[in-house]
Every structure is written in C-alpha cells, then in structure tokens.
Amino acid sequence: MxxxxxxxxxxxxxxxxxxxxxxxxxxxxxxxxxxxxxxxxxxxxxxxxxxxxxxxxxxxxxxxxxxxxxxxxxxxxxxxxxxxxxxxxxxxxxxxxxxxxxxxxxxxxxxxxxxxxxxxxxxxxxxxxxxxxxxxxxxxxxxxxxxxxxxxxxxxxxxxxxxxxxxxxxxxxxxxxxxxxxxxxxxxxxxxxxxxxxxxxxxxxxxxxxxxxxxxxxxxxxxxxxxxxxxxxxxxxxxxxxxxxxxxxxxxxxxxxxxxxxxxxxxxxxxxxPDLISSRQQTFVAYQEALAPYPEIRWIPYGATGQPNYWLSCLLLDPSATAVTPDLLRKALDAQGIESRPLWKPMHLQPLYRENRIFGGSVSEDLYSHGLCLPSGSGLTPDERNRVIQVVSQTLKAHRSEG
Ligand SMILES: Cc1ncc(COP(=O)(O)O)c(C=O)c1O
Structure with missing residues (x-):
C-alpha cells in the first residue's frame, strides 16, 4: 500500500x-x-x-x-x-x-x-x-x-x-x-x-x-x-x-x-x-461527515471569516471525552502508512523564542496540545480518504470500549 x-x-x-x-x-x-x-x-x-x-x-x-x-x-x-x-x-x-x-x-x-x-x-x-x-x-x-x-x-x-x-x-x-x-x-x-x-x-x-x-x-x-x-x-x-x-x-x-x-x-x-481548493474542501467535508458519530472530535472552525481554502483538515481531540491523544492517533495512522502532523507548536514554547514576551498564550497551547492535521492533499483519492477515516474511527472506538 x-x-x-x-x-x-x-x-x-x-x-x-x-x-x-x-x-x-x-x-x-x-x-x-x-x-x-x-x-x-x-x-x-x-x-x-x-x-x-x-x-x-x-x-x-x-x-x-x-x-x-x-x-x-x-x-x-x-x-x-x-x-x-x-x-x-x-x-x-x-x-x-x-x-x-x-x-x-x-x-x-x-x-x-x-x-x-x-x-x-x-x-x-x-x-x-x-x-x-x-x-x-x-x-x-x-x-x-x-x-x-x-x-x-x-x-x-x-x-x-x-x-x-x-x-x-x-x-x-x-x-x-x-x-x-x-x-x-x-x-x-x-x-x-x-x-x-x-x-x-x-x-x-x-x-x-x-x-x-x-x-x-x-x-x-x-x-x-x-x-x-x-x-x-x-x-x-x-x-x-x-x-x-x-x-x-x-x-x-x-x-x-x-x-x-x-x-x-x-x-x-x-x-x-478553484479545483485545488474544491478538492481539499471535499476531503474536509468527507472527514466531517464520516466521523460525525465521534463527538470527541472538534474540527477547525473553517468558515468563521469567509471562505477558507481548506489547506489542512485539522481536528481537536476533546480530552474530557476520549483517552486518545493526538500523539496516539498520529502513531496509529503512521503504523498504517499515513502521515499526520501536530498543529503548529506556539512560538512562545519554542526554545528559540522562550525569552520573548507573550500576551496570553493559553489558547495556542491548548490548540497545540489537542490538535492534529490529517492528510489533505488535493490529489487524495476517495480510497485514500477512507483509509484515513477507518484508522481514526477504529482508534477512537478501541479506546471507547477500553473506557
Ligand atoms: C504561516 C507561514 N508563514 C511563512 C511561511 C514560510 O514560507 P516559505 O516556506 O515559502 O518560506 C510558511 C510556510 O512555509 C507558513 O506556513
């Protein structure tokens, strides 16, 4: 594969x-x-x-x-x-x-x-x-x-x-x-x-x-x-x-x-x-629809300020609703040959910028701790998308039954 x-x-x-x-x-x-x-x-x-x-x-x-x-x-x-x-x-x-x-x-x-x-x-x-x-x-x-x-x-x-x-x-x-x-x-x-x-x-x-x-x-x-x-x-x-x-x-x-x-x-x-965008939008919508039975997932608030280009399909895992962490999910995806990435690590947490001044910081830290970006390329096929959906749903399900 x-x-x-x-x-x-x-x-x-x-x-x-x-x-x-x-x-x-x-x-x-x-x-x-x-x-x-x-x-x-x-x-x-x-x-x-x-x-x-x-x-x-x-x-x-x-x-x-x-x-x-x-x-x-x-x-x-x-x-x-x-x-x-x-x-x-x-x-x-x-x-x-x-x-x-x-x-x-x-x-x-x-x-x-x-x-x-x-x-x-x-x-x-x-x-x-x-x-x-x-x-x-x-x-x-x-x-x-x-x-x-x-x-x-x-x-x-x-x-x-x-x-x-x-x-x-x-x-x-x-x-x-x-x-x-x-x-x-x-x-x-x-x-x-x-x-x-x-x-x-x-x-x-x-x-x-x-x-x-x-x-x-x-x-x-x-x-x-x-x-x-x-x-x-x-x-x-x-x-x-x-x-x-x-x-x-x-x-x-x-x-x-x-x-x-x-x-x-x-x-x-x-x-x-327009095609590059609509393909990424389709992927985001497909993920949202297929993973709707999992309320422990919250999606990036696309649409808050107009029409996004849906560059990456990003999710947050609600720690009060699941024991699955972004790292656990990333490893489960990786084991099935699927790349995913944590959200950007905030600048104030970077060793390079640790001494710099920050106003606030708790929201970006929270997003970083709970978020993951799923495969989103405009060339992603429906079959590939389904492979991603399967691993995400199986991982969440497995930890539900554990709980
Ligand atoms: C928010 C942001 N700013 C700046 C850059 C830098 O762009 P480049 O890699 O083309 O230098 C990137 C991406 O790489 C980015 O995501």
Whole structure:
C-alpha cells in the first residue's frame, strides 16, 4: 500500500507543459517572461472578488505582486518596506510557523507574540488591543504586526486592521497558507476589506512551498499597494544592484527573486486554483461527515471569516471525552502508512523564542496540545480518504470500549 502524505504537491500535465515551455524558451534564469506573466496573472486573480480564476480579467492598478524565492523572503522584504530597524518591536501571531517570527529576527528586531482567538484559531483582536496599549504605555510601542492566516483561514481583519491603523503600525498579512482564501467580515458585508486573502494588510505574502495548496516547489509572492514599494522590493530582491551597466551597490540587498522555470509551474497551478481548493474542501467535508458519530472530535472552525481554502483538515481531540491523544492517533495512522502532523507548536514554547514576551498564550497551547492535521492533499483519492477515516474511527472506538 502506498504511503499517504499530509499535503504533497499536486502537479500534472498542465504544470509539466508550462515547465517545458519555459525550459525550451531558454529563459533558465531569475528573470524571464514566465515571472512577469505569473505576477500579472496573480494581480488579475487578486483583482476579482472571489476565488474564481479569470486570466483575462482586468487588473486593479493599486495592486503589485513580486515573485520571490520563498514566503519567508516576502516577509523579510515586507518588514524592510515597513522600515523595521534593529531593536524595534514587532507583534507576531503566536500560533504560526517559525518563519513569521524569524523574519523579524533577520531585521534585528524583537518579536512579541500574541495569542489566538478560540473562535478562529487566528490572532485574538482583544489581545492585539491590549498589547498595543501596553507597549505604548511602556514607551516602546510596536512598529508592525505580522498576522498569520492559519491553515488557509483569514484572521478577523475587520477588527485587526482598524487597530493597526489607529496605532499607526504596518499590518503585514502572512497569508503563506491562504492562497485562494476569501475574507468576509463576519459582521459587515460592506467592509472594503472583503475579498481575496492577501489584500487585507499594508503588505501580504504567499508561500508556494512544496506542501502548500499552490506550489512551485519553493517560492513566494509579496503583495504591495503602490508602485514605489513594488520597485523597492524588486531592487532589494536583486542584490540592490543600481540601474547602471556595471555592478554598483550602495546598500545591502538579497538574492530573493523567483526563477523563470519555477514561475511557469506557478502559472499552471494558479490556473487550477478553484479545483485545488474544491478538492481539499471535499476531503474536509468527507472527514466531517464520516466521523460525525465521534463527538470527541472538534474540527477547525473553517468558515468563521469567509471562505477558507481548506489547506489542512485539522481536528481537536476533546480530552474530557476520549483517552486518545493526538500523539496516539498520529502513531496509529503512521503504523498504517499515513502521515499526520501536530498543529503548529506556539512560538512562545519554542526554545528559540522562550525569552520573548507573550500576551496570553493559553489558547495556542491548548490548540497545540489537542490538535492534529490529517492528510489533505488535493490529489487524495476517495480510497485514500477512507483509509484515513477507518484508522481514526477504529482508534477512537478501541479506546471507547477500553473506557
Ligand atoms: C504561516 C507561514 N508563514 C511563512 C511561511 C514560510 O514560507 P516559505 O516556506 O515559502 O518560506 C510558511 C510556510 O512555509 C507558513 O506556513
């Protein structure tokens, strides 16, 4: 039996054809027509109101996409564009992947972590308000916020964005996991922030890592809102080379541009975006339906802030209702050739960030202790899905009869 992976790349003939087209063109370089086309197609996609993909749609002229070597590079550039300097404090979601915090360290700045809201698993706006007030009162106000859209669901920007604006800090939306997600303010249908994820902050970023819903094998995108930021991002991403015939450098830059072959794969994936999402949605719904007889499972609250992209099907095991722990379930799945993963370990529990300040922390700890991500790849077949369902239900059943 083949091993079932958590979220493997789902690439096929369309991506292969695009890759060969790019290869045959001779543009095997970090410049080329595929990069330009991937950026403009992403702008067109983001210019629409939904997660549909219209390659010929008209682009908004206040959106700029810069294709980069990774989502982490995009976060780093967003912080530099926000003029973050050594010693600055930057607020960061506690419940996230380490890249969100590491980018702050690249700038010599200090991440300060904020707990999650139980109803979305994303950053808690009340915690943000408290941190902004407290740090200002202490005379060392935060300079920016990196807010993660966890597992493909947007944070509550209807509350978060006004708080950032009121305190004059840059809002960087870490939508690494949320390509294709659509934000909807739960209390306002007219909120101008409603629309594709990536646009709710001053800057947005996507990741196209191998495990993401849309993959290029490795890559990222920075979304900015004006031409001068986009020009500066490109300049910094190409070693800050001055526009002169010879190599002239007046400040430190980075080698952060995406390659032309990589961008071609991205174009193929972007054209399949609605299908990639609907396949993951079907998996999530199938898990929920088949495992409905097990009230000891609670599911990620997808739908709390609009249409998620269903990147990963995540569950919580209620410790008051079952003796099955996430670790026990993970091992049972692994024994049957199925990969699953604990939820992100909160930043304040990481040895790397143990000394950093945290506002709250009990919600993210609780989610981490009780959660598990099940296989969710868009290429998962119904048979594979059933194998996962069987192991989960058998494991829960076995421990029920024990009890
Ligand atoms: C929330 C979050 N932020 C940032 C990143 C970094 O993206 P990349 O791996 O493309 O650098 C990832 C994923 O890897 C992520 O999940």
């Amino acid at each position: 083949d091993r079932i992976y958590l979220s493997p790349p789902d690439v096929g003939p369309r991506e292969r054809e695009a890759l060969l087209r790019a290869f045959d063109s001779g543009w095997v370089a970090p410049v080329g027509p595929e990069i330009d086309a991937f950026e403009s197609e992403m702008v067109r996609y983001l210019s629409g109101a939904s997660r549909e993909y219209h390659p010929d749609g008209s682009p908004r002229d206040d959106l700029f996409c810069t294709a980069l070597s990774s989502g982490t590079a995009a976060l780093h550039l967003a912080l530099l564009l926000s003029r973050i300097e050594p010693g600055d404090r930057v607020l960061v979601s506690d419940f996230t992947f380490v890249a969100s915090a590491n980018a702050v360290r690249y700038c010599g700045a200090e991440p300060v972590f904020l707990d999650s809201d139980r109803s979305t698993w994303n950053l808690d706006p009340d915690c943000l308000a408290e941190a902004l007030e407290t740090l200002s009162r202490e005379g060392a106000p935060a300079r920016a916020l990196i807010c993660t859209d966890l597992y493909g669901q947007c944070a509550d920007y209807g509350r978060i964005a006004p708080l950032c604006r009121a305190h004059g800090i840059s809002l960087i939306q870490d939508a690494a996991e949320a390509v294709g997600t659509v934000y909807q303010n739960p209390t306002s249908h007219d909120d101008p922030l409603n629309g594709p994820a990536g646009l709710q902050g001053d800057y947005g970023i996507f990741s196209f890592n191998g495990n993401k819903l849309l993959t290029t094998g490795g890559g990222g995108m920075l979304i900015s809102k004006n031409q001068s930021d986009a020009d500066r991002a490109r300049f910094l991403a190409t070693q800050a080379k001055e526009p002169l015939p010879h190599y002239q450098h007046e400040e430190v830059g980075f080698n952060y541009r995406m390659g032309n072959l990589t961008a071609a794969i991205g174009r193929g994936q972007l054209s399949r975006l």
